[in-house]
Amino acid sequence: MQNSPLVSIICLCYNHEKFVVEALNSVVNQSYQNIELIIANDCSSDASKKVIKNWLENHTEIRFISNKSNLGNTKTFNKALQFAKGEYVIDLAADDILLGDCVEKQVNAFLNPKQKNTAIVYGNAEIISEDNLHLRYYYKVDNEKKAVTKPASGDIYLAMLNQSSMICSVSSMIKRDVLEQLYGYDENLAYEDLDLWIRTSRNYNFEFIDAVLVQKRELANSLGNQFYRKFNSQTKKINYSSYLVIKKAIALNKTKNENKALLKRLHFEMAKAYKTFDIWLFLKYIPLEIKLRFF
Structure with a gap:
């Protein structure tokens, strides 16, 4: 490329000693070379820090942040973002x-954007097992590995509210200035992607790249496996974060049509609270439903 803007890749590690070297090598082996890699170890309890330090012996120019206590993904990412100089961030x-x-x-x-005001580009992902075995694709593909049903591009705000389309966050790249305008990830949340999509799509466009860009590893303790566990403290934190995201989205909404779209997601989250016997959370959704229906 004649124009080669700097890309900052922030690699977050927590107890990934078995996989982190493969992740780091995938960054330095990119066909695109103008990359700044920032590694952040969130006080892993396994040998991740040692593995990363050994790898860094051959990559001395790369910044390494090692937390003295476990801060969680959102806080650790924001901490690393302060050092990012790239025009785009992964x-x-x-x-x-x-x-x-x-x-x-x-x-x-x-x-080469298809529309103006694009803040996030994203593609497809191959879901793999702990042992690198193919499981499926995030978006179902045809024989040419093209998405059978194209996910949303352009103004996707309504799609994010009503769950009519999903974003593959692991395959996304965002403009750093947009991320900074949004003050990075919300550190009050147990996970970051849904909140980021909603806040970004309020004012910016998204673009889907119809190609498999990454391999996403599915582990037993992956976030997606935590949503429906009964009487589980981590499940409660994750599902309460979804409540906070919906509460924030209500403040962003401007029309009755947007409120109607958000009601669909609210009912989905209420069902999760009910299925996990989180009655306190279920009851907290009722005032939000009243507000979306009548205000």
């Missing part, structure tokens, strides 16, 4: 892998 979990032309395709999408 949040890479240390158990995931960027395919060789991932960054090149993402940057090209930004340099």
